[in-house]
Each structure stands twice: as structure tokens, then as C-alpha cells.
Amino acid sequence: MSKRDYYEVLEVARTADQPELKKAYRKLAMQFHPDRNPGDDVAEARFKEAAEAYEVLSNAEKRALYDRFGHEGLRGGGGGGGHAGFSSMDDIFSQFGDIFGDMFGFGGGGGGRRASGGPARGADLRYDLELSFEESAFGTARTIKIPRRTECVTCSGSGAKPGTQPVTCQMCAGRGQIHHSQGFFTLSSTCPQCHGAGKQITDACETCHGQGATQEEKEVSVKVPAGVDTGTRLRLRAEGQSGSRGGPPGDLYVFLYVQPSDVFERDGADLHIRADIPFVQATLGCEFEVPTLGEKHTLVVKPGTQHGDKLTLRNEGLARLTGSGRGDLIVHIGILIPQKLTTEQREILEQFAEVSGFAVKKSGFFDKLKEKIG
Numbered sequence: 001m002s003k004r005d006y007y008e009v010l011e012v013a014r015t016a017d018q019p020e021l022k023k024a025y026r027k028l029a030m031q032f033h034p035d036r037n038p039g040d041d042v043a044e045a046r047f048k049e050a051a052e053a054y055e056v057l058s059n060a061e062k063r064a065l066y067d068r069f070g071h072e073g074l075r076g077g078g079g080g081g082g083h084a085g086f087s088s089m090d091d092i093f094s095q096f097g098d099i100f101g102d103m104f105g106f107g108g109g110g111g112g113r114r115a116s117g118g119p120a121r122g123a124d125l126r127y128d129l130e131l132s133f134e135e136s137a138f139g140t141a142r143t144i145k146i147p148r149r150t151e152c153v154t155c156s157g158s159g160a161k162p163g164t165q166p167v168t169c170q171m172c173a174g175r176g177q178i179h180h181s182q183g184f185f186t187l188s189s190t191c192p193q194c195h196g197a198g199k200q201i202t203d204a205c206e207t208c209h210g211q212g213a214t215q216e217e218k219e220v221s222v223k224v225p226a227g228v229d230t231g232t233r234l235r236l237r238a239e240g241q242s243g244s245r246g247g248p249p250g251d252l253y254v255f256l257y258v259q260p261s262d263v264f265e266r267d268g269a270d271l272h273i274r275a276d277i278p279f280v281q282a283t284l285g286c287e288f289e290v291p292t293l294g295e296k297h298t299l300v301v302k303p304g305t306q307h308g309d310k311l312t313l314r315n316e317g318l319a320r321l322t323g324s325g326r327g328d329l330i331v332h333i334g335i336l337i338p339q340k341l342t343t344e345q346r347e348i349l350e351q352f353a354e355v356s357g358f359a360v361k362k363s364g365f366f367d368k369l370k371e372k373i374g
């Protein structure tokens with residue numbers, strides 16, 4: 001399969017410097033991010049392609065090789081298999097977490113896997129929560145179950161059996177990277193023995209089988225404030241994955257999806273409703289009841305109300321998430337014109353037309369006949 005040129009993929013000149021590369025990659029990553037293109041295989045492929053291009057070009061050694069020998073120069077490499085692109089999305093996020101950092105508000109260290117042995121912050125988690133319109137209007141409390149990776153209590157996350165210590169990896173002498181020569185070049189890759197940790201466990205902890213963490217389902221209660229909408233994101237601090245080697249836990253992000261109301265149209269904190277009233281009531285004025293979030297509300301329609309007039313009930317909308325107070329309930333008036341009239345109604349209206357000086361088509365003999373048999 002032919003591969004596209006990495007500079008072409010990132011849409012940069014061959015002379016592009018690091019900030020330019022980063023900017024170009026960021027732009028593409030945002031455009032083709034799987035969160036923004038759910039189920040789109042083409043976008044996913046572009047996303048991976050851009051990540052691979054950036055991975056090579058942002059590394060001075062790899063870039064030099066690529067510049068001289070193209071894709072061929074990055075092949076092989078021995079030992080760890082050299083450069084083979086990314087096998088999964090997780091790899092991309094763990095490697096370039098900082099690029100996405102301010103994009104979706106996810107803090108650094110999301111991948112959890114670090115080449116260094118220092119403390120690492122736990123990954124942020126995402127949970128999608130669907131709410132009814134009423135729950136969004138009045139607020140609610142929900143308990144959700146989150147599968148989480150939690151630092152093993154037996155070994156405090158080291159993965160080593162209590163009383164034993166991880167030993168320095170012999171293959172990489174604790175560096176986490178191995179170097180090998182290829183012609184004039186020295187390539188480095190992640191140590192396949194310790195996967196970059198620099199240390200190896202000889203006696204694995206029995207609780208976590210050397211993983212340093214266990215998987216558990218934790219119940220988290222989520223307090224949803226009134227007025228949330230689809231797209232609202234709640235952040236629950238320190239409810240994400242636990243950190244490793246003493247690092248802090250990540251956060252839990254709850255993404256909300258609110259079902260539409262059967263009664264109201266929603267526009268931010270404002271609610272809209274349509275009320276159709278007969279033309280006579282609009283002309284003479286009337287009172288009728290409209291539904292609100294609480295009790296029904298009596299609406300006074302003034303004489304001479306027009307089709308499309310808007311009547312506003314202040315503070316009968318939804319709670320405002322930012323600031324204070326509530327939105328309004330706006331009633332859109334529609335005027336109903338009768339499609340059928342009784343003979344009496346017709347005569348009265350014809351009389352009305354006459355005193356108003358309106359020329360109308362008066363009902364003749366055939367119309368009257370039609371009324372009688374129809």
C-alpha cells in the first residue's frame with residue numbers, strides 16, 4: 001500500500017519548524033477527531049495518518065531519516081519493530097495528550113503510561129448521561145457506575161509482591177529505551193522487555209498480577225443542576241482513573257444529552273410554545289390556560305391580537321446555568337380561521353362585512369343548497 005508523504009499529510013512545507021508542525025497537526029487532529037466524527041472511518045484514518053506523520057516529523061532523528069530515505073528509512077529498525085505507526089487510538093492519545101489538552105479540557109497524562117518511573121496522573125474518564133427534559137428543567141441526582149482502574153492496595157501500585165522490589169530492566173539498563181545502529185544512524189525505540197518503564201517485576205503481586213492496578217466498578221453520584229442542556233459537561237474532580245506511583249487521580253467528565261420536550265421548544269433558558277386561538281377570540285380578546293413548567297398559567301389575550309404576536313411570561317423558562325434567574329416562556333399566537341360555517345354564522349359574518357364596508361362573496365343559491373345536502 002502506498003503511503004502519503006508526511007509533509008503532504010500535515011500540509012506543511014518541508015522546511016516547517018516545530019511550532020508550525022504542531023499547529024498543523026493540532027488543526028487536523030481537531031478536524032478529524034473521533035469525538036467529532038463518530039463512526040466516520042475516513043476521518044479516523046485521516047486522524048491516524050496525521051498522528052503518524054506528526055510522530056515522525058516531531059522527532060529530529062526520525063525526521064532526518066525520513067528526509068533522506070523516505071518511508072523506507074523508517075522501516076525495520078530491529079528489536080522493537082521500529083516504526084510501525086499507531087495500533088490504536090489510545091496510543092495516539094497517550095503520546096500526544098498535550099495536543100488535545102486544551103481542546104477538550106482533558107488534562108495531561110491521560111494515557112497513564114509513562115516512559116519515566118515518576119508519579120503519573122490517572123486518566124480522565126468520560127460518561128454519557130441521558131436525561132429527560134423534566135430532569136434537565138428541575139435538576140436531578142443520579143448514581144452512575146464507572147468502571148475504573150484503581151491502584152492496587154496490596155502492592156500500592158508497584159505491581160511487585162509485597163516485600164520484593166522491581167529490579168532494573170537488564171535489556172535497557174533502566175533507560176526504558178534501547179538504541180541500535182543502522183548504517184550511520186543510531187535509532188532508539190521503547191524497550192520491549194519493560195515497555196519503557198526501566199524496571200521489571202520478578203515476583204508479581206498476586207492481587208493485581210503485576211499490573212499495579214485492579215479494575216472495579218465504582219458508584220458515583222452525580223448532581224445535575226437545573227437548566228442543563230445537551231452539550232453540558234459536568235466535571236467531577238478526582239473521580240477518574242487513579243494515578244500510578246503516587247500520582248493524583250484523573251477527573252470524570254459527564255456529558256449530558258437531554259431529550260426534547262413534548263410540549264416546549266427550547267432555546268437556551270427560554271421556552272417557546274404555540275397557542276392557536278379562533279379569530280373571534282383574537283379579535284374580541286379572551287383568557288386561556290397555557291402549560292408552564294409548574295402550574296398552568298392563565299394568559300390574557302388582548303382584543304385585536306394578531307397572528308404571530310408573542311406573549312411573554314417572564315421567569316417561566318428554565319434556570320440559567322450561568323448567572324442567575326430564569327428564562328422566559330414565550331407564547332406564539334396563531335389565529336384559527338374556521339373552514340366550515342353554519343348558515344347562521346355565515347349570515348352574521350356577512351352582516352359584519354356589510355357594516356364594515358368589506359366586499360365579500362355572498363353565499364348564493366347553490367352554496368345554500370350545498371350546505372343543506374353536504
Ligand SMILES: [Zn+2]
Pocket residue numbers: 152153154155156157158159160205206207208209210211212213
Ligand atoms: Zn498489586
Ligand SMILES: [Zn+2]
Pocket residue numbers: 169170171172173174175176177191192193194195196197198199
Ligand atoms: Zn527495559
